[in-house]
Amino acid sequence: MDLPYQEDLPVHLLAGCFNNTSATYKFYWFLAVLGRMEQGEVIIQKRDLFAEMVAHAWYTVNYFRVSFGKQDKLQEAVQSVKALENLTIDADRNYIFKTLSGSANRSTLKELRYFNGEVPHRFLSPWFRAADVQAAYAASQRFERDCLYALYADHIEINPVWVDYLRRHAGILRSFCYWNLAVYLQAKNPNVPDIPSKLIKLPVRKALTEQRKFWDIVLAELGGVNCIYTNRKLAVGDYAVEHFLPYAFVSHDLMWNLIPADRSFNSWKSDKLPPLETYFEPYFNLQQTALEVIRFKVPKHKLLEDYLTIVPDVALFDRQRVYEQLQPMATIARNNGFELLTATAF
Numbered sequence: 001m002d003l004p005y006q007e008d009l010p011v012h013l014l015a016g017c018f019n020n021t022s023a024t025y026k027f028y029w030f031l032a033v034l035g036r037m038e039q040g041e042v043i044i045q046k047r048d049l050f051a052e053m054v055a056h057a058w059y060t061v062n063y064f065r066v067s068f069g070k071q072d073k074l075q076e077a078v079q080s081v082k083a084l085e086n087l088t089i090d091a092d093r094n095y096i097f098k099t100l101s102g103s104a105n106r107s108t109l110k111e112l113r114y115f116n117g118e119v120p121h122r123f124l125s126p127w128f129r130a131a132d133v134q135a136a137y138a139a140s141q142r143f144e145r146d147c148l149y150a151l152y153a154d155h156i157e158i159n160p161v162w163v164d165y166l167r168r169h170a171g172i173l174r175s176f177c178y179w180n181l182a183v184y185l186q187a188k189n190p191n192v193p194d195i196p197s198k199l200i201k202l203p204v205r206k207a208l209t210e211q212r213k214f215w216d217i218v219l220a221e222l223g224g225v226n227c228i229y230t231n232r233k234l235a236v237g238d239y240a241v242e243h244f245l246p247y248a249f250v251s252h253d254l255m256w257n258l259i260p261a262d263r264s265f266n267s268w269k270s271d272k273l274p275p276l277e278t279y280f281e282p283y284f285n286l287q288q289t290a291l292e293v294i295r296f297k298v299p300k301h302k303l304l305e306d307y308l309t310i311v312p313d314v315a316l317f318d319r320q321r322v323y324e325q326l327q328p329m330a331t332i333a334r335n336n337g338f339e340l341l342t343a344t345a346f
Contacts, residue, residue, distance in 0.1 A: 003176055004169050009161065010146055016126035018180040023072045025119040027181040028053040033149075033158075034170050034177075042158040046120065049156070050112040051100035054078055055093045060185075062089040063271075064198035064248050065336040069188050073118075077111045084108045093201070120151055191332045194251040208241045208253060214303050215241060215260050218290045221297060225289075227262040228282035229269070234260050244283055245326065246271035249333040255306035256322075259286055272341040273333050276326065279341075284319055291317055 003011050017026055032052030036044045054077055060066045061078040068075040081087070084107050085099050100108065121136040127147040130136045140151040149156040158166070166173065182196040189195060216236050219225055224235045242261040243250065248271045250257055261269075274283075291314060294301050304314055310325040311317050334340065 004165075004172060006165055009165055010127075011165075013126040013145070014148060015176075017123055018177070018184075019126075021184060023118070024057065024068050024074050024181065024184065025053070025072075025115060026123050027177055027184070028056050028074060029115075029119045029123055030177050031056050031174065033156075034166065034174055037158065037163075037166055038170055042160075042163055043155055044158070045101075045155050046116060047109075047112060047154070048097075048101050049120075050115050051097050053115065054081060054100055054112070055096040058091070058093065058096055059201040060198055063201070064251070065333075065338060066185055066192060066195065066198055067189055067336060068185070073114055077114065080111050081108050084111070090201075120156060124148065124151075189336075191328070192249070192336065193329075197251050205247075206253060208258070210303065211253060211255060211258050212241050214255060214294065214301065215239070215258075215290070217297055218293045219260065221293045222289070225260060225286060227265065228259065228279060228286060229265050229274075230262045232262045234262070239263065240266035242266040242269065244274060244279075245329055245333060246273060246338055249273075249336070249338060250329070254309055255303045256287065256310050259283060269341060271338060273330060273338040274341045276323070276330055280323060280326065284322055287322075288317060 003015050005011055017030065021027070029049065032049040033044065035052055035056075036048060053074060057068075057074055057078050061068070061075050062082060081100060082089075084105055085103060087096060087099060100112065103109065121130045121133055121140075124130050124136060124140055124147050127145045128136060128139045137151045140147050140149065143150060143159050143161075146161055147159060148162055149158050178196070178199055181199060185199075186192075186195045192198075219234065219236045219239070224233050226232065227234055227239070239260040240263045241258050243253075244257050244259055247253075291304075291307070294304060295314065307314050307317060311321055
C-alpha cells in the first residue's frame with residue numbers, strides 16, 4: 001500500500017516512519033496526530049496526543065485482548081488508566097480522551113508522560129538522527145528536510161508544508177497506518193484470528209437474524225432443546241443466540257460457534273471462556289443434532305457452509321475433528337487473558 005505522491009514533499013520519509021518498529025507507539029501516535037488535525041489543530045498539546053493514543057488502543061486491548069508484546073507500555077497504560085479513572089471496557093473513545101486529557105490524577109499523568117520519552121522524537125527518525133533528543137528537537141524546530149512537525153516541551157507544531165497533505169489524504173493515511181499496525185500485531189499474535197477487525201470498535205454488532213432462523217428450525221423440529229449451561233428448556237422465541245467461544249476472540253458469527261442459550265445466562269456469561277472439559281461434549285452434541293435436522297429439513301441451507309471453515313465436509317463434523325479445532329483456539333484465548341466461565345458464580 002503506497003501513500004499519495006506529492007512532488008514537493010518527502011512522502012517516502014513519512015512512509016518510513018513505520019519501518020523497524022518495536023512497539024505500537026508510532027502507529028497510535030500518528031493516528032492521534034491525524035485525529036487532532038481533523039479537529040482543526042496544527043499546534044497540538046502532547047498530553048492530548050498521549051490521551052488519544054490510549055483512547056485509540058482502548059478497544060483492542062480491553063475488549064479483544066490483543067497482545068502488544070511484553071515490552072510495549074501502551075498496553076499497560078491502557079489497563080492502568082482504566083482502573084485509575086474508573087472507565088469501562090466499552091467506553092466511547094471521545095469520552096476516554098476527554099477524561100484523560102482533563103484528568104488531575106497524578107498516576108494517570110505519569111502513565112501519559114511516559115510516552116514523551118519514547119515517541120515524539122523517534123517518529124521523526126526517517127528525517128534525522130532522532131536518538132539524540134536535543135539535536136532532534138533543534139532540527140525539528142528548523143523543519144529540517146521538511147520534517148512533519150516541530151518538537152517543543154509540551155506540544156508539537158505541524159510543519160505548514162504538510163498541513164494540506166495530511167488533511168486532504170487523512171482517510172488514506174489512516175488506512176495506511178492501520179494496515180501497518182495490523183501487520184505488526186498479527187506477527188505478535190500469529191494464532192489470533194482477524195486482527196484487522198480488532199483495531200477499532202464497531203459502531204453496532206450485526207444482528208443474528210439468519211442464525212436465529214437456523215436454530216428456530218432445529219428447536220421447532222425437536223420441540224425445544226436444553227441450554228448446555230443451565231439445563232433450562234429452550235423454545236422458539238425464548239432463547240439467546242450465543243457465541244460459544246467469545247466473539248471478542250473469534251470476531252465472527254459462524255454457525256459452528258453459535259448455540260441457543262438461556263437469555264439470562266448469556267447476558268451474565270458475556271465474553272467468558274467455557275472450559276472445554278465441562279462444556280465441549282454438550283456443545284458438540286447440540287451442534288451435531290442441529291446439523292442432522294438442518295440437513296434433513298433444509299439440505300441446501302446457506303449457513304451450512306459456515307461449518308466448512310473447521311471441517312472439510314459437513315458430514316465429517318465428528319467429535320475428535322471438532323475438538324482439535326476448538327481446543328487450540330480456547331487455549332490461545334485463555335493465554336490472551338479471557339476469563340474462564342465458572343457456572344457456580346451465576
